[in-house]
Amino acid sequence: MDWQQILKNKKQTFNWSDKVPERKIIDQILDELHTYCPSKQNNVPYSIEVLDWSNPAERNEIFKNTWCDSNTPEDRRNPQVLAPYLFIWRSRDVGNPTDNSYSQLEIGLASMFVVASAVNYGLDIGFCGCHNQDDIILSVGVGYAGVKNGGKFWNPISQKEEWSPGIVPGNDTNDGQVKPNKSDYIKFH
Numbered sequence: 001m002d003w004q005q006i007l008k009n010k011k012q013t014f015n016w017s018d019k020v021p022e023r024k025i026i027d028q029i030l031d032e033l034h035t036y037c038p039s040k041q042n043n044v045p046y047s048i049e050v051l052d053w054s055n056p057a058e059r060n061e062i063f064k065n066t067w068c069d070s071n072t073p074e075d076r077r078n079p080q081v082l083a084p085y086l087f088i089w090r091s092r093d094v095g096n097p098t099d100n101s102y103s104q105l106e107i108g109l110a111s112m113f114v115v116a117s118a119v120n121y122g123l124d125i126g127f128c129g130c131h132n133q134d135d136i137i138l139s140v141g142v143g144y145a146g147v148k149n150g151g152k153f154w155n156p157i158s159q160k161e162e163w164s165p166g167i168v169p170g171n172d173t174n175d176g177q178v179k180p181n182k183s184d185y186i187k188f189h
């Protein structure tokens with residue numbers, strides 16, 4: 001896919017279609033990450049766990065342990081982690097504190113590799129950094145978007161359908177969050 005199209009198609013996704021991506025696409029994404037994602041001294045100071053829905057109790061527990069607005073039992077939580085596939089990053093001990101200290105930074109690189117690759121193969125993605133489980137640094141849900149502008153998702157904790165945010169302006173959880181001006185953080189000298 002054309003790079004500009006990848007950029008446009010990459011949208012934070014909260015609502016998933018039941019259609020499950022072919023496993024060979026997921027394997028291809030992981031092969032691309034393993035082959036091409038840079039890692040300082042090739043240490044790879046992180047682990048990746050890829051979950052499908054073969055263990056619903058485990059997936060529901062991960063969702064239960066996310067938070068959105070309030071971190072209360074009634075909170076909507078982060079339905080992006082209910083995607084057909086969930087990539088979970090944790091720190092991995094690579095032998096010494098200095099090398100380990102790069103893990104968050106490298107998880108950022110690796111997650112964007114997964115995101116760009118997934119979008120290239122026509123998939124949708126949703127980041128989640130709001131996990132109450134301390135060991136999970138970041139997760140990315142991967143699948144096909146369901147209803148794009150909002151729509152309801154089945155909340156396995158409240159056991160009812162709830163509204164998910166959409167991805168178009170006016171309906172996105174992140175609408176109120178605006179990046180600083182380019183000139184605030186990018187400088188030429």
Ligand SMILES: Cc1cc2nc3c(=O)[nH]c(=O)nc-3n(C[C@H](O)[C@H](O)[C@H](O)COP(=O)(O)O)c2cc1C
Pocket residue numbers: 010011012013078127128129130138167173174
């Ligand atoms: C490291 C990281 C963690 C994120 N965690 C969350 C999260 O917990 N919940 C959420 O709704 N969005 C999360 N996001 C999504 C961002 O808010 C989103 O990328 C941003 O709003 C841009 O959306 P867009 O890609 O649709 O333009 C996260 C993004 C990144 C890069």
